[in-house]
Amino acid sequence: xxxxxxxxxxxxxxxxxxxxxxxxxxxxxxxxxxxxxxxxxxxxxxxxxxxxxxxxxxxxxxxxxxxxxxxxxxxxxxxxxxxxxxxxxxxxxxxxxxxxxxxxxxxxxxxxxxxxxxxxxxxxxxxxxxxxxxxxxxxxxxxxxxxxxxxxxxxxxxxxxxxxxxxxxxxxxxxxxxxxxxxxxxxxxxxxxxxxxxxxxxxxxxxxxxxxxxxxxxxxxxxxxxxxxxxxxxxxxxxxxxxxxxxxxxxxxxxxxxxxxxxxxxxxxxxxxxxxxxxxxxxxxxxxxxxxxxxxxxxxxxxxxxxxxxxxxxxxxxxxxxxxxxxxxxxxxx
Amino acid sequence: xxxxxxxxxxxxxxxxxxxxxxxxxxxxxxxxxxxxxxxxxxxxxxxxxxxxxxxxxxxxxxxxxxxxxxxxxxxxxxxxxxxxxxxxxxxxxxxxxxxxxxxxxxxxxxxxxxxxxxxxxxxxxxxxxxxxxxxxxxxxxxxxxxxxxxxxxxxxxxxxxxxxxxxxxxxxxxxxxxxxxxxxxxxxxxxxxxxxxxxxxxxxxxxxxxxxxxxxxxxxxxxxxxxxxxxxxxxxxxxxxxxxxxxxxxxxxxxxxxxxxxxxxxxxxxxxxxxxxxxxxxxxxxxxxxxxxxxxxxxxxxxxxxxxxxxxxxxxxxxxxxxxxxxxx
Numbered sequence: 001x002x003x004x005x006x007x008x009x010x011x012x013x014x015x016x017x018x019x020x021x022x023x024x025x026x027x028x029x030x031x032x033x034x035x036x037x038x039x040x041x042x043x044x045x046x047x048x049x050x051x052x053x054x055x056x057x058x059x060x061x062x063x064x065x066x067x068x069x070x071x072x073x074x075x076x077x078x079x080x081x082x083x084x085x086x087x088x089x090x091x092x093x094x095x096x097x098x099x100x101x102x103x104x105x106x107x108x109x110x111x112x113x114x115x116x117x118x119x120x121x122x123x124x125x126x127x128x129x130x131x132x133x134x135x136x137x138x139x140x141x142x143x144x145x146x147x148x149x150x151x152x153x154x155x156x157x158x159x160x161x162x163x164x165x166x167x168x169x170x171x172x173x174x175x176x177x178x179x180x181x182x183x184x185x186x187x188x189x190x191x192x193x194x195x196x197x198x199x200x201x202x203x204x205x206x207x208x209x210x211x212x213x214x215x216x217x218x219x220x221x222x223x224x225x226x227x228x229x230x231x232x233x234x235x236x237x238x239x240x241x242x243x244x245x246x247x248x249x250x251x252x253x254x255x256x257x258x259x260x261x262x263x264x265x266x267x268x269x270x271x272x273x274x275x276x277x278x279x280x281x282x283x284x285x286x287x288x289x290x291x292x293x294x295x296x297x298x299x300x301x302x303x304x305x306x307x308x309x310x311x312x313x314x315x316x317x318x319x320x321x322x323x324x325x326x327x328x329x330x331x332x333x334x
Numbered sequence: 335x336x337x338x339x340x341x342x343x344x345x346x347x348x349x350x351x352x353x354x355x356x357x358x359x360x361x362x363x364x365x366x367x368x369x370x371x372x373x374x375x376x377x378x379x380x381x382x383x384x385x386x387x388x389x390x391x392x393x394x395x396x397x398x399x400x401x402x403x404x405x406x407x408x409x410x411x412x413x414x415x416x417x418x419x420x421x422x423x424x425x426x427x428x429x430x431x432x433x434x435x436x437x438x439x440x441x442x443x444x445x446x447x448x449x450x451x452x453x454x455x456x457x458x459x460x461x462x463x464x465x466x467x468x469x470x471x472x473x474x475x476x477x478x479x480x481x482x483x484x485x486x487x488x489x490x491x492x493x494x495x496x497x498x499x500x501x502x503x504x505x506x507x508x509x510x511x512x513x514x515x516x517x518x519x520x521x522x523x524x525x526x527x528x529x530x531x532x533x534x535x536x537x538x539x540x541x542x543x544x545x546x547x548x549x550x551x552x553x554x555x556x557x558x559x560x561x562x563x564x565x566x567x568x569x570x571x572x573x574x575x576x577x578x579x580x581x582x583x584x585x586x587x588x589x590x591x592x593x594x595x596x597x598x599x600x601x602x603x604x605x606x607x608x609x610x611x612x613x614x615x616x617x618x619x620x621x622x623x624x625x626x627x628x629x630x631x632x633x634x635x636x637x638x639x640x641x642x643x644x645x646x647x648x649x650x651x652x653x654x655x656x657x658x659x660x661x662x663x
Contacts, residue, residue, distance in 0.1 A: 046555070052551045055551065056548050059544070145385070149385060154386075154391070155663055156663075250543045250544050250573065251573060252573055252600075254387070254543065254570070257543070257544060259542075260540060260542060298552055301552035301553070302555070302556050304534060307538075
């Protein structure tokens with residue numbers, strides 16, 4: 001390669017990087033925060049903190065990965081809060097009765113069942129707008145949450161009180177091969193499967209087309225109903241996997257423990273760059289979005305920023321992400 | 335045709351779920367319970383966030399002892415939301431209850447609704463929390479532990495454990511919650527000017543163990559072995575703190591004194607399992623019984639009725655645990 005070609009290649013690469021940063025100012029802002037934190041707080045760049053950040057990746061990434069397909073298809077799923085709580089209590093309470101492996105499988109099946117029920121309600125009601133799906137799934141979140149509360153009478157269930165082995169949960173929490181933890185392995189497998197579905201299958205393309213324009217997709221013969229069943233089933237299962245990982249980490253199951261993930265998952269997807277109105281996005285972007293959110297929390301905690309200011313910043317970031325997305329959409333359509 | 339089948343299946347499943355979950359605005363005491371409806375007895379409505387395990391357990395205690403104090407009891411969920419709480423209070427009044435026992439969402443959101451209820455002759459008793467200074471006249475009476483005292487009790491326990499001074503952190507309860515504010519206030523004032531230094535204070539968005547654990551992880555990363563104590567505002571949150579300390583896998587982490595509040599089943603278990611754990615306990619059965627006793631006195635206009643009833647905290651340590659019975663929640 002000649003020197004002039006190398007210089008040209010360098011210019012193109014730097015231009016690409018500049019364009020990428022220009023189109024993702026949230027990335028830049030959080031990266032800047034990380035740089036500032038690393039100067040102010042030396043503990044930020046330690047291996048211990050990196051391990052801490054990876055541990056906190058946990059449940060949110062699974063919920064957000066499932067949510068990505070839902071948002072790409074132009075819908076929303078607020079039921080994941082209820083599903084996480086329900087799966088958590090069902091799984092923990094069944095350990096002594098059926099054993100840890102079957103309990104986890106039943107928990108995952110509950111997640112799948114909830115997802116299928118959501119899709120059945122959305123298809124049967126003909127709810128094709130994002131707002132309709134939001135209200136239906138919010139309603140179902142209340143139903144699942146109430147079912148979880150009824151199931152355990154509001155009482156927190158403790159993994160450590162189990163009379164039979166909980167080694168599987170211990171392994172999910174702290175086991176691993178080399179530097180890779182078991183929960184990280186589960187995450188990588190899920191990511192690979194979802195990425196293949198998104199990029200290499202007809203179902204994945206149908207989801208994107210459904211999100212782009214539902215009426216046009218239907219007229220073009222895209223099976224919208226099938227897309228809805230797939231996205232909500234995946235979301236239900238991913239929320240259930242998140243619940244199992246969460247239970248393994250905190251060693252208890254509380255009927256309300258999924259509530260915070262309901263909005264955080266949407267935030268992670270949108271901050272990652274997936275269009276809130278659908279038709280554009282990727283599970284890979286969501287990984288970045290989730291990492292940024294966890295990094296943000298970690299930086300703000302290490303910088304001793306007040307809890308209330310942290311809430312405000314999270315809200316501001318969500319609004320900024322949606323606003324920037326609209327700006328991008330407008331500039332593309334021009 | 336397919337859509338019809340899907341609709342019928344979906345509606346059936348939802349109907350089963352809904353019927354399984356119960357319906358209606360108020361939940362009466364379970365049949366056969368000591369507090370099951372009896373003719374002629376006045377009704378007391380218990381309004382609280384039923385997703386909160388301590389309130390779910392309180393409801394059980396109301397049901398258990400209702401007949402003893404001469405009440406039928408019903409339950410209305412405020413869902414942790416001021417608007418729903420107002421609706422629940424109005425619903426209780428519409429159902430002509432004689433008394434309302436309420437564990438409010440915040441310090442003052444209930445004031446307009448309870449003031450209206452009281453003007454209609456309903457006795458309003460705050461359950462487990464004292465009234466805020468600005469809301470003294472919005473309830474007939476209150477029965478509570480004093481959360482400010484709870485914070486002070488935690489501070490005294492730390493001072494006793496570290497007479498030569500110590501550094502540590504505080505993990506609060508749900509941001510903005512009255513109990514969290516009061517526990518923090520009592521704790522801060524008690525340690526001010528002493529040799530106990532609080533390095534950091536953070537609140538989660540809810541009484542959520544996972545969030546408490548994440549906050550503890552970040553604090554441990556930042557302060558490491560400077561942390562000699564962790565005051566966590568609730569025992570279930572302290573479970574997350576313990577998980578975070580275990581994950582550090584360092585000898586100093588096992589020596590950290592943890593103080594939780596609630597005195598629930600978890601608190602009792604952690605007093606026994608963690609090397610150095612203290613649970614500041616509120617006794618739900620004593621509190622709910624006192625609410626019903628005082629409510630009945632106010633209904634009967636008994637001159638011995640007391641407006642502000644404070645139930646002292648129990649301090650559960652390895653040395654004192656044998657003196658107490660672990661609650662089921």
